[in-house]
Amino acid sequence: MTALPAPGPRRLGLVIDLDICVGCHACATACKSWNGGGAVTAPLTDFDPYGAAPDGVWLNRVHGFEVAGPAAPDGMTLHFPRSCLHCADAPCVTVCPTGASYKRADDGIVLVNPDSCIGCKLCSWACPYGAREYDMAEGVMRKCTLCVDRLEDDRLPEAERQPACVMACPTRARSFGDLADPASEVSLLVAARDGRDLMPDLGYRPTNKYLPPRPRRGETAALPEAGAHGGAADGVADGRAVAHPHPQDAGLAPPRGFWRLVDRLLSL
Amino acid sequence: MHPAASVILFTTLSGAGYGLLGWLAAAALAGGALPQGPAAVALVLGLLAVTAGLLASTFHLGRPERAWRALSQVGSSWLSREGALALLTYPAALLFGYDLFVWPLGGAWPAIVAGVLLLLCLATVAATGMIYASLKPIPAWRHPLVVPGYLLFAAASGALLLLPLDLAAGGRLQPGLGLAAMLLCLLGLAAKAFYWGSLDRQSGRAGAPQGAALGLPELTAMRPLDPPQGQPGYLQREMGFRVARKHARRLRRIAAALAFLAPALLVLLAVLLRDPLAATALAAGAGLSCIAGLLCERWLFFAEARHVVADYYPPSP
Numbered sequence: 001m002t003a004l005p006a007p008g009p010r011r012l013g014l015v016i017d018l019d020i021c022v023g024c025h026a027c028a029t030a031c032k033s034w035n036g037g038g039a040v041t042a043p044l045t046d047f048d049p050y051g052a053a054p055d056g057v058w059l060n061r062v063h064g065f066e067v068a069g070p071a072a073p074d075g076m077t078l079h080f081p082r083s084c085l086h087c088a089d090a091p092c093v094t095v096c097p098t099g100a101s102y103k104r105a106d107d108g109i110v111l112v113n114p115d116s117c118i119g120c121k122l123c124s125w126a127c128p129y130g131a132r133e134y135d136m137a138e139g140v141m142r143k144c145t146l147c148v149d150r151l152e153d154d155r156l157p158e159a160e161r162q163p164a165c166v167m168a169c170p171t172r173a174r175s176f177g178d179l180a181d182p183a184s185e186v187s188l189l190v191a192a193r194d195g196r197d198l199m200p201d202l203g204y205r206p207t208n209k210y211l212p213p214r215p216r217r218g219e220t221a222a223l224p225e226a227g228a229h230g231g232a233a234d235g236v237a238d239g240r241a242v243a244h245p246h247p248q249d250a251g252l253a254p255p256r257g258f259w260r261l262v263d264r265l266l267s268l
Numbered sequence: 269m270h271p272a273a274s275v276i277l278f279t280t281l282s283g284a285g286y287g288l289l290g291w292l293a294a295a296a297l298a299g300g301a302l303p304q305g306p307a308a309v310a311l312v313l314g315l316l317a318v319t320a321g322l323l324a325s326t327f328h329l330g331r332p333e334r335a336w337r338a339l340s341q342v343g344s345s346w347l348s349r350e351g352a353l354a355l356l357t358y359p360a361a362l363l364f365g366y367d368l369f370v371w372p373l374g375g376a377w378p379a380i381v382a383g384v385l386l387l388l389c390l391a392t393v394a395a396t397g398m399i400y401a402s403l404k405p406i407p408a409w410r411h412p413l414v415v416p417g418y419l420l421f422a423a424a425s426g427a428l429l430l431l432p433l434d435l436a437a438g439g440r441l442q443p444g445l446g447l448a449a450m451l452l453c454l455l456g457l458a459a460k461a462f463y464w465g466s467l468d469r470q471s472g473r474a475g476a477p478q479g480a481a482l483g484l485p486e487l488t489a490m491r492p493l494d495p496p497q498g499q500p501g502y503l504q505r506e507m508g509f510r511v512a513r514k515h516a517r518r519l520r521r522i523a524a525a526l527a528f529l530a531p532a533l534l535v536l537l538a539v540l541l542r543d544p545l546a547a548t549a550l551a552a553g554a555g556l557s558c559i560a561g562l563l564c565e566r567w568l569f570f571a572e573a574r575h576v577v578a579d580y581y582p583p584s585p
Contacts, residue, residue, distance in 0.1 A: 002341045018482075023494065053499045063580060064494030069479070069487040077493060080482055082580060091404065097338035097348035116337055119330020121506065122347055125269070128405035130503045130577040139330025196483030199576065201476045202404050210483040 002096045004089070005105035011180035012107045012146055013086050013207035014166065015189050019214045021173040023064050023079030030168030031060040031083070031144070039149040040111070045137040057133045059083060059144045060165055072216040081174070083165070084131035084144035085198065085206030086110050092123035092132065101141070108180075108207055109148060114140045128199050129206075146176075179207055269406065270509040271570035274328035280425075280562045282321030282354070283393055283418060287426015288314035289361055290389035295430075295441055296364075296382040304369060306437040310430055311365050315358075317429075322354055346402050350395035357392055360385040393422040400569075407470060408573040413463050420459055421527070421562055424452035428531055428558045432551035435544060446539040446551075450532045453558070457528035460565065464520055467572060481579035492582055507575035511568075519568055527561025530554070 036044040046056035060083040068075045086103075090110050093101045100117035103110045112123075112132075117140040124132040124141060132143045147163040150156060160167065166176045177186035186209075189195065195209030292310050295301060302310065326332040339355065341348040363381050367373045373381065397418030400409040427449040434441045479487030500508070511519075534554035538547040 002344045018484075028496070055499055055501055057502070058497070061496035063492070063496050065482070066489075066491050066493045067479070067482075067484070067487050068489040069484060071486075073488075075489070078482070078484075080580075082496070091402075094344040095347065095402070097341050097345045097351065098334070099337070099341050116334065117331065118334040118337055120328065120338070120347065121330075122345075122399070124502075124506065125575070126403055126405065128576045130507070130580055133502045134330065134506070136330070136502075198483045199476065199480050199579075200483075201480065202576075204404075212484055 002093050002099050002101060004093055004103055007088065007180075008105045008108060009180065010107045010178045011086075011088070011207050012109055012151075012177070013179050013186070013209075014083075014146075014163070015175045015177070015179075015186045015195060015209045015211065016081055017173040017175075017189075017193070017211040018078060018080065019173075019193075019211060020171045021062075021079040021081060022171055023062055023077075024170060025062050026168045026170055027081055027165035027174060028058060028060040028062050030164040032058055034147060034150070034164035035059055035145065038145075038147070040145045041114070041142050043135075043138070044142060045135050047136070057135045057142050059131075059133070059142060061130075070215070071213050074216075076213065076216055078213060081165075082130060083208075084110060084146075085129055085204075085208040086144075086146065088205035088207060089203060091126040091204065095122045095126045097122070107178075109146050110143070111145055111148070112141050112143055114138065114142075117141055128202055128204065179209070269570045269573045269575060270506050271567045272328055274324050274326075275570065276563060276566045278321045278325035278328070279396055279418070280321070280559065280566050281317045281324065283396065283422035283562070284425035284429060284559055285314045285317030285319075285321060286357070286389040286393050287422040287424070288317065288429045289357070289426070290386050290423065291426050291430045291445070293364065293382040293386040293389065295445070296368075297379060297386065300441050300444070301368075302434060302440060303437045306433040307368055308365070310433050311361065311368075313429065313433075314426075315361055318354070318357070346395055346398040350392060350399055353388060353392040353395050357385070357388045360388050389422075390419065393418050405576045406573050407576070408467055411463055411466060413459050417456075417459050417463060420452060420456045421565070424449065424456045424528075424531075425555070425558045425562055427452055428535070428551070428555040431535065431538070432548045432555060435538060435551050436548045439544070439547070443539055446535050449535050449554075453528045453532040453535070457524055460524065460528070478579060478582070481576070490582060492584055495581070503577055504581060507577045508581060509571055511571040516568060516572055519564055523561050523564040523568060525561065526557050527565050528558075530561070531558045 032044060035041040041059065044057040046054065048054050049056065060081060063080040063082060065078045065080060066075055067078045086108055088108065090103055093103050093110060097120060098116050098118055100113045101123050119134065119139040119141065121134055121141065124134060132141050135142050150163065151161050153161065162176045166174045175186050175189060177184045179186055181187060189211065190209045193211040195211055197206050198210065288310060292307065292314065301307065326335050329335060338348055338351045342352050360381065364385050367378050367381055394415055397415035401414040403409055427445060431445055431449055434445055477485045478490050479485050531554035534550045538550035541547045
């Protein structure tokens with residue numbers, strides 16, 4: 001049971017676009033809401049929820065970082081949703097002494113059977129991504145299920161048979177699909193946008209991919225020094241803005257007529 | 269990693285117990301059996317230490333009543349293997365006792381039983397070490413000396429528990445057992461010093477930039493802005509444990525002194541002394557000192573080990 005199954009026909013997972021995630025936590029709260037009452041992971045216990053030090057089990061957490069790199073030499077805000085990556089080589093499954101932690105052969109989803117989990121926490125030690133959280137009240141481990149109870153519920157409209165976090169995302173930063181199928185929408189996204197693995201050096205081969213942020217306005221990925229300051233060229237090409245005297249206005253036409261008046265009033 | 273009392277007691281006590289049982293079996297194999305009285309005390313003490321350790325480990329479980337399920341995945345899980353080997357050691361130890369105290373088994377059987385017991389003790393301790401050594405997200409535990417260390421510390425503490433029993437019964441295993449205990453203490457000290465040394469040289473994840481946690485190894489800077497939650501959660505409590513460097517240094521010195529240096533000196537004195545009572549007392553002191561030192565060493569083993577999930581919770585500058 002805890003031996004990993006042979007790779008199946010499908011590898012269901014998420015593609016998360018770090019370029020357009022605004023860090024609103026809608027995915028995290030939608031996840032908590034669905035799975036706190038769902039068929040697989042409920043309850044996701046909260047402790048002292050309205051007190052001074054609230055704590056609880058969440059299957060998805062959104063971090064906010066300030067980062068700098070070639071895409072933004074002067075720094076940028078990066079919102080980073082973190083949940084189970086449903087790894088191809090998932091040691092959280094193989095370390096499990098009871099068989100409660102398992103990977104589904106057909107679609108690669110990693111699940112915990114709460115009825116046979118003994119709460120030894122070793123799987124959470126084996127996960128570098130912090131995907132598993134222990135429920136102190138229930139004495140068992142909890143993790144993202146990719147909302148299997150949505151995917152397989154044929155009473156739901158076809159369009160809603162996807163994870164709650166994907167449904168909730170207001171900026172469509174999250175996409176769900178089969179990453180084993182090179183023609184799927186998610187696979188095409190990964191190919192077009194250089195989708196990344198987290199901590200690839202550990203060799204866990206995560207299924208979920210993260211799309212890196214595009215270069216900020218006024219910067220270019222290849223030549224960060226070229227667009228650092230000044231420059232007269234205007235416009236956007238291939239999603240990458242070239243240097244602009246007012247980077248925040250790059251790509252926008254100057255307002256005219258009535259809107260110019262509004263712009264002036266707002267600028268007072 | 270959070271240094272949980274249950275896991276510290278489990279690894280230290282069961283290690284000492286298997287060490288003691290292993291030495292008992294090794295002595296029988298070498299033909300230098302203890303007299304029945306001390307041998308019985310050693311067997312009971314060994315089984316008690318092992319049982320206390322295993323019981324302590326169940327306190328780490330959220331659902332201890334389901335602990336039996338942990339024996340089902342020996343094909344993939346080192347925790348499962350450790351549990352299965354630990355349970356197999358009981359019938360081997362009981363058969364060993366049956367041969368000694370109840371009905372001597374004929375022919376080659378006593379040697380076979382002692383050999384099997386010795387191998388099971390070694391295998392169980394090695395499996396305990398592998399539970400930790402197999403975890404890639406904790407680089408400190410991937411050190412090649414983790415499993416040999418567990419074996420060394422179990423052998424040293426086991427020898428130091430058997431020594432007073434042997435000295436009380438006239439010292440039939442001397443000077444071999446005393447010398448072995450001293451040598452194991454010095455080897456243990458060397459192994460631990462080497463491990464601590466490489467721990468100090470290891471910063472973060474070897475060869476991996478901080479941004480790799482976000483899939484962005486090209487990042488040149490990364491600092492937390494909005495944490496995902498207002499209060500530390502399970503991940504920070506379980507995996508984010510940090511011990512101040514100053515405290516760690518002091519505890520390392522205490523562990524080294526109690527677990528290895530003091531026992532080695534006490535054993536040297538005990539072996540040199542002519543008075544059996546004083547020698548026994550010194551050896552017993554060496555055993556207790558070693559266990560206390562190993563508890564401290566084991567606390568550090570967890571407290572100083574950094575889990576890579578900490579990359580998602582970098583300290584604010």
